[in-house]
Amino acid sequence: MVRTRLAVALISTLALTALTACGANSDPLSNDNKGSGSSNSPSSVTVGSANFAESELLAEIYSQALEAKGVQVKRQFNIGARELYLKALQDGSIDLLPEYNGALLSALAKGGAPEGVSKPDDVLAALKKVLPAGTEVLDQSAAEDKDTLTVTQATATKYNLKTIDDLKPVANKLSMGAGPEWQERYQGLKGLKSLYGVEFKTFKPLDAGGPLTVNALIKGQIDVGNIFSTDSSISTNKLVVLDDPRNLFLAENILPLIRTQADNPTVSGALDAVSAKLTTENLTTYLAKVQVDKQDTKVVAKAFLTDNGLA
Amino acid sequence: MTTYLSNNWDTVLAALEQHIWLALLPVVIGFVVALPIGYLGVRFPWLYHPLVNVCGVLYSIPSLALFVFLPVLLGTKILSPLNIVVALIIYTVALLARTVADGLKAVDPLVVQSATAMGYRRFRRLTDVELPVALPVILAGLRVATVANISLVSVGALIGVGGLGQLFTRGFQLFYVEPIIVGIVLSVLLAGLADLVIVLLGRLITPWTRFQGAAS
């Protein structure tokens, strides 16, 4: 009896494995399906977003700006980390989404961003060379939202931390928290090690600058957190952002990443107008309405467009 | 709570609608698929134990993993709701095939013999006698599968498609309980409602069970 059960269990597991192996030629990691998804009619655009509040707010701003110009918009927000939504963009599940030029460059360029490239225009130029086939970026905005290494005031005082360089001698006593993808990205643990020689005692995979990371940092469950520079929790909790003198974290100007098929003068016109008005300051202000005042993203996006004469 | 609801009515409704589709479509399809499979498990008794075990293994695959793999296996787009639907069909079949087999097995052999004696051929006997008699057991399984599906859909939010689950992730990102509570309440209400519908439907199509009373 036990033996048959075990045998069946093993067979089922093997079957499952074989089943999954069948899909070997459609490996999701190889991006060989170039623009195969063309189910969307040109008049309808699917806007996506990553899984954090700012990305969703920006995506909503894009969506409403497009709708104001008569474009039909489908919303597919909150998809996941970059590794996931880029695939959604390439398979045509979404047509466009807000991106950050530096982070996107590091994700796409083999071996991370080229050396010496950190200023917004250089980053954009380098980015345009490595975009996946069938995609393009529109004008970039002045608004920046950088990855940061952030600590509490107490930790900063205790170890006398001002820059990431200061972490080097004490990192082996500290724990670090960020999204799980930080374990693999150059602009994460790898870059910290090779550029700064910083290796933390432990790494806790939490979320991309989200509530897990912020709360873990405040409650002392991690010592150093990866928090986005526009996050209102930095000022609310008097957190200390460590300087990045070696520019591990590149310029992070916000810009729309779009499938070429979905791009047309109406769409790019509407989005360029948004990017022209977007600054780090106003983004931070409007994001705080979502993060602190818990206002609805739709309401905040509408307020942004109205206040800037875009809708 | 009310301000959240009034401000986000559209979002909540859209999430609810998607949730209903994603949860209930697989129940219907899964039920139709599970009936013949369950029957096979009774018709060929040596199939019963493998069937039960395979169903057990299928049911223990974490839903998130299934949601992620199906695009690769099916060639669907990564954000296609189809992935969630197929995953939940698999779970539904895993739950129901066994229930169908158990229900049919539990039919009193005397009843089957009587039907045979009355001249029923195998197929007619199955559809007219055995299935109706097994129906209460099968419906109980259907209730479990429906309720389980409604709760499982929300895991899809981790990959961008998840009905009410999107309210969970949204609330979670802002450390804001209102959307999460709204999502949970709606999900539980939906499950309760679906459960009730199946119970009432069951009473309607198995009127004889009401007269047995304490006999069960």
Next chain:
Amino acid sequence: MNLSYLLDPSHWDFSDGSIPTLIVSHLWYVLLSLVIGTAIALPIGLWIGHTGRGSFLAINAGNAGRSLPTLGLLMLMVTLLGLGLTPVLIALTVLVIPPVLTSAYAGIRNLDHRVVDAAKGVGMRPWQVLTKVELPMALPVLMSGFRSAALQVVATATVAAAVGLNGLGRLLIDGLAVNDYSRVLAGAIVVAVLAVLLDLVLAQVQRWIVSPGLSKR
């Protein structure tokens, strides 16, 4: 799509985040929630079954508990209580309670009432009736409820990783975040195998503790 992550020996040492350590933390969540859930549900289920009071609760607890979306509950608990083991245990315990409660109740309720009457007739006190007659005879049903609870918790404990804890869900969440499908596959396979092995163990336990007079083997 491949098995490279699963088969890579470096993922099988005992370093931080390796598969064995994730299995250990996964089983730890499972064990804790099974113990806590059973400690809560078993007495209530037995009491309801024994006295017949509150049957309505017992019958409906099953479906009501199942309908609570674990992910939502977990995110709610983390939002309210912060990061840690407690929110995960609450969410998983809620999964354990309904099947154990319902099966404890059903196991006792469905006993031949003549057996219980006979036990009373030979002078057993209510406590003795419960512990010496009802509970042993309800064990097969009770164990099947417990086993289905265990199966479900093993698969569901993966959500712990969605809120920054460990367990085999780490392989799923991290694999998804970095687009490493072979890691997700490794997670799925290990979880499924773990569930099967645990069920085998529990089946053996059931064989040991269920009175031979009942199992008809």
